[in-house]
Amino acid sequence: MPEGSATTVVVIGGGPAGMAATLAARRRGARVVLIEAGDDVGGQYWRHLPETRATADEHTFHHGWERFRTMRSAIVTDPEVELILNGHVWSVDRRDGRPPLVHVMIGAADGRRRQARTFDPSSLVIATGAHERTLPFPGWDLPGVFTAGAAQALAKGERVAVGTNVLVAGAGPFLLPVVSSLLKVGATVAGVVEAAGWPQITRGWGARPWRLAKASAKGVELKGYIAEMAKNRIPYTVGSAVIAAHGIDRVEEVVVARLTPDWSPIPGTEKTITVDAVCVSHGFVPRTELAITAGCALDKDTVKTDQNQRTTVPGVFTAGELTGIGGVDLALAEGEIAGAVAAGGAPPPAAVRRRKTFREFAGRLDAAHGIRPGWQTWVDDTTLVCRCEDVTAGELRDTARMTGSRGLRSLKLTTRAGLGICQGRTCGRAVEEILAAAVGPDGLLDAGRTAHRPLAVPLRLGELATTGEDAG
Amino acid sequence: MFTTPQVLIVGAGIVGAAIARVMARADCDVVVVDRGATAGGTSASGEGNILVSDKGPGAELRLTQRSLRSWETIRAELHHELPGDFPGLELDYKGGLVVATTDAGAKALLEFAETQRDAGVIAEVVDDARAHELEPDLTRDLTAAVFYPEDAQVQPVIATEALLAAARHHGARIRQQVEVTGGIVEKGRLVGVETTAGPLRADLVIVAAGPWSGAVAERLGVSLPVRPRRGTVLVTSRMPHRIHRKVYDADYVGAVGSGSADLQVSSVVESTAAGTVLIGSSRERRGFDERIEARVLGALASKALLLFPFLADAQVMRAYGGFRPFVPDHLPIIGPDPRLPGLWHATGHEGAGIGLSLATAHLLAELIFESTEGNEFRLDRPGLEGEL
Amino acid sequence: MSIHVNVAGEQVEAQVGQTVAGVLMSGGRVSWRTSRSGQPRGVFCGIGVCFDCLVVVNDLRDVRACQRRVVDGDRIEFQEDDHA
Numbered sequence: 005m006p007e008g009s010a011t012t013v014v015v016i017g018g019g020p021a022g023m024a025a026t027l028a029a030r031r032r033g034a035r036v037v038l039i040e041a042g043d044d045v046g047g048q049y050w051r052h053l054p055e056t057r058a059t060a061d062e063h064t065f066h067h068g069w070e071r072f073r074t075m076r077s078a079i080v081t082d083p084e085v086e087l088i089l090n091g092h093v094w095s096v097d098r099r100d101g102r103p104p105l106v107h108v109m110i111g112a113a114d115g116r117r118r119q120a121r122t123f124d125p126s127s128l129v130i131a132t133g134a135h136e137r138t139l140p141f142p143g144w145d146l147p148g149v150f151t152a153g154a155a156q157a158l159a160k161g162e163r164v165a166v167g168t169n170v171l172v173a174g175a176g177p178f179l180l181p182v183v184s185s186l187l188k189v190g191a192t193v194a195g196v197v198e199a200a201g202w203p204q205i206t207r208g209w210g211a212r213p214w215r216l217a218k219a220s221a222k223g224v225e226l227k228g229y230i231a232e233m234a235k236n237r238i239p240y241t242v243g244s245a246v247i248a249a250h251g252i253d254r255v256e257e258v259v260v261a262r263l264t265p266d267w268s269p270i271p272g273t274e275k276t277i278t279v280d281a282v283c284v285s286h287g288f289v290p291r292t293e294l295a296i297t298a299g300c301a302l303d304k305d306t307v308k309t310d311q312n313q314r315t316t317v318p319g320v321f322t323a324g325e326l327t328g329i330g331g332v333d334l335a336l337a338e339g340e341i342a343g344a345v346a347a348g349g350a351p352p353p354a355a356v357r358r359r360k361t362f363r364e365f366a367g368r369l370d371a372a373h374g375i376r377p378g379w380q381t382w383v384d385d386t387t388l389v390c391r392c393e394d395v396t397a398g399e400l401r402d403t404a405r406m407t408g409s410r411g412l413r414s415l416k417l418t419t420r421a422g423l424g425i426c427q428g429r430t431c432g433r434a435v436e437e438i439l440a441a442a443v444g445p446d447g448l449l450d451a452g453r454t455a456h457r458p459l460a461v462p463l464r465l466g467e468l469a470t471t472g473e474d475a476g
Numbered sequence: 477m478f479t480t481p482q483v484l485i486v487g488a489g490i491v492g493a494a495i496a497r498v499m500a501r502a503d504c505d506v507v508v509v510d511r512g513a514t515a516g517g518t519s520a521s522g523e524g525n526i527l528v529s530d531k532g533p534g535a536e537l538r539l540t541q542r543s544l545r546s547w548e549t550i551r552a553e554l555h556h557e558l559p560g561d562f563p564g565l566e567l568d569y570k571g572g573l574v575v576a577t578t579d580a581g582a583k584a585l586l587e588f589a590e591t592q593r594d595a596g597v598i599a600e601v602v603d604d605a606r607a608h609e610l611e612p613d614l615t616r617d618l619t620a621a622v623f624y625p626e627d628a629q630v631q632p633v634i635a636t637e638a639l640l641a642a643a644r645h646h647g648a649r650i651r652q653q654v655e656v657t658g659g660i661v662e663k664g665r666l667v668g669v670e671t672t673a674g675p676l677r678a679d680l681v682i683v684a685a686g687p688w689s690g691a692v693a694e695r696l697g698v699s700l701p702v703r704p705r706r707g708t709v710l711v712t713s714r715m716p717h718r719i720h721r722k723v724y725d726a727d728y729v730g731a732v733g734s735g736s737a738d739l740q741v742s743s744v745v746e747s748t749a750a751g752t753v754l755i756g757s758s759r760e761r762r763g764f765d766e767r768i769e770a771r772v773l774g775a776l777a778s779k780a781l782l783l784f785p786f787l788a789d790a791q792v793m794r795a796y797g798g799f800r801p802f803v804p805d806h807l808p809i810i811g812p813d814p815r816l817p818g819l820w821h822a823t824g825h826e827g828a829g830i831g832l833s834l835a836t837a838h839l840l841a842e843l844i845f846e847s848t849e850g851n852e853f854r855l856d857r858p859g860l861e862g863e864l
Numbered sequence: 865m866s867i868h869v870n871v872a873g874e875q876v877e878a879q880v881g882q883t884v885a886g887v888l889m890s891g892g893r894v895s896w897r898t899s900r901s902g903q904p905r906g907v908f909c910g911i912g913v914c915f916d917c918l919v920v921v922n923d924l925r926d927v928r929a930c931q932r933r934v935v936d937g938d939r940i941e942f943q944e945d946d947h948a
Contacts, residue, residue, distance in 0.1 A: 041912075042931075043933065048911060053881065054880075054881035054933070055881075056865060056879075056880040056881035057879055057880070057881040057882070095768070095770055095773075097767070097769050097770055097771075098767050105770070107770050112932060112933070113912065113927070113928055113931035113932050114791070114921075114924070114926060114927040114928055114931065114932060115924075115927075116788075116789055116924055122770075135909065135911060135913040136909065145899070145903055145905070146904075147894040147895035147904050147905065147906045148894055149908070150907065150908060150909075150910065151908060151909045151910065151914075153909060153910060153911055154907055154908060154909050154910025154911070154930075155910070156910075157910040157911050157930070158885070158886070158889065158907070158910055161883070161886075162882060162883060162885070162886035162889070162890075164886055164889045164890055166889075166907075253895065253904055254894050254895065254904075297768070388903075391899070391905075391908070391914065391916060392899075392900075392915065393750070393900060394899050394900045394901040394903065402561065403563065406558075406559055406561070406562055406563075406641060407514070407637040407640070407641060408514070408640070408641065408644065408650060409513055409514040409515065409637060409640075409652075410513050410514075410652045410653070411512065411513025411514055411515060411516045411652070412513070413513070413515070413516050413520050413633075414513055414514050414515040414516060414520060414633050414636070414637060417515075417520055417631075417633040417634075418563055418631075418633055418634050418637060419563075420750055423750070423794075424713075424714070424915070425713040425714070425791070425793050425915045425918070425926065426913065426914050426915040426916075427793060427794060429913045429914065430908070430909065430913065430914045430916075446652075446653070449512055449513040449516070449652065449653060450512070450513065450516065457794070458768035458794070458795045458796070459792060459793065459794055459795050462713065462791040462792060462793045462926065463791070463792055464788065464789055464790065464791060464792070465710070465712065465755075465777045465780065465781065465787045465788055465789070465790045465791075465792050466777075466781065466787075466788030466789065468710075468773055468774055468776075468777035468792055469774060469777035469778040469780075469781050469788070470774070471770050471771075471773070471774035471777075713925075713926050714900070715925065751900075789924055789925070791925070791926040
């Protein structure tokens, strides 16, 4: 039987937004069930060594570590918070006029015979965060090519360096803390390559970058990273991109080229750099599958919310990266508002003010580092796009031409792009954009459908079968 | 009747595609319109079944047997109509194995198979040893099994796109994102349709819009007893190939033949060329409700494990749903609409549209060019009395 | 705290709290799976999104190495896809 009561706020995701929502809902007197897929709270931002391997220098890997410790302690010591760790929300059942049922498998990631539980929340806060977006390039599937987040996660969560001589590339200020983490675990950083050129960056950030009135803490954090790079003599190149990686069984060198303002490589500017790893991220994709399955309306790829973080589904709220990529401060502010309102309270005015400040920051971030369409010109026909099913850009383009179909669904089912076990999380946006360019000016139909994933995470058929018995 | 009529086909699914190709090959001027994209509805939502195993003697079985002959020759025909690097159809004569796990189920299955054999279906009753030779990982708890070597599988979206591309090769035009908004009737005859892209005139308007055919017909001024019947399929991750046939539990036959609106689940388990395993199938009548529900997924999973216990550890990575075009007497509607000259239907194939598409197109061409006498799928048949 | 796991037939020392990916990468491996067309794959996203790093743990396929913490005595094998 589904578990729940008249005042149970269920929060999905134990990152900064979900933690803030949990605490805010508790302050308004609600009982909270916080469901986190990992084995501790903190999310990607405060990812850390597990308690069994705790070290004294953990705080040096983080910003706001004391704040995290305080929030975490308030959550784990509160008997009215049920913290479910290793809780994998695999689906939600949409219902009319009220929050969906929430189905959870509790146990090891990708395990079997885990415990199935179903919650019937009075309010639901979806705070599932984002994952990185890496644009494909020739050789991006070679071992040794990582997302920047992988380098970050392995450094913070494992103390593993992804290589000894590492290039960091892509777009946005998130590349800078990755450099910092790599240095801490002993890697040499060969350089940072930023795709946005100075004109895009300065126009985006405005005349005084990172000097946004109340976002100054963010500015200080970023300045710290820049100082660290200067101290270690790490070159920072703008208006350039990694357009190829070469190697036999792993990356041995990468090709960096200068870009036009629309991110097309400029012929003749290619330089080869010897590395044993490269970390590439061009932005983030909100993890919207549960919100979509719950029936929440989207605005492009983010979840639509009102001033109180309400989605279009009654009783369902969202906070953090799902509403737009904005970083930890915005996530904390939105989480606090969502949790308070989900528990029947009013939005805390201070959080509302912080949200305004950091939304502006988020807007500038996108203007300064947002992906430009010229990237498709470095994706030749032999470039692999879908890493699960090994589908190349040429196959996508040829299929669009030969079938004349403008349908995303048809083109995906014909090529198998995005149909592998990651379900298009890694390649989906690139597949859609390459197909959109291939089908021409009439446009791709059903664009965005890749994000529809009724199963938010795989589960074993045997586990699914026990769900059937419960529901029977 | 007509020599080379102007033909407008509503619906770019597999049935519309097959008709477009046949009519274009007959030198007709063919336009296909779809409110969405090609192969974007029911044709993209099923397993790609070409089945005799679930059909008892009668009109639908005869049409299936005709379609089987067309599927045997289609690859060779398309070879001349498509570029050499067009994706393959993944047409696989893997055969179907229907398995009963109860005594009552065994009795019903064996009786059903006997009636099928009388109608020319190859339905081999197999013993345990043979069943496990066909499917080594099949449950040991079976009470009867019948093997249908004629059952086949095709990748339904590629098949649809191939037929559309072939139609285009013969001069047909495919117009996506063009929605029919009404009919153009002159002197009591349908002479075209109004669309979101303006009026389109035609001698024949053929509605092949699957479960949405009822809504299209309504816009053209007639009612049509075609309703959606929901189905849901689970997809596992890729795995080493351990399921070789289409494998059903014997309840499947009963579920197909039932008209109940309530949820019915019976197992259909098979591998795809891509290495995934598809697990169907549910049947439920509840309009165009697109929700995927855990209770349905759970029921699908439980049933599949009865056939293949080893699947308990398989990762299920996706669930998707679709709508079958359901007709109360379980027969497709193929032929002219006696109430509105100029209007034709090719719809209502429920879960069998992929398999029946080719024969449907040939039958429709005969009805158009030769005679409509003796058409078992006509709209004004006794089985649909009171439904129009 | 040290534990032992078996990686592709070899006994390997590991720390409680390490993920399978952490153990494999600490041991110097950068890839361990082959893709559909036979290409080597290891960790790519590191946060459980890309499924590039799948391994077989105690006979169970499709386990994300970056998400699964090792347990003493785990048997880790490398999984191959059916090649197209």
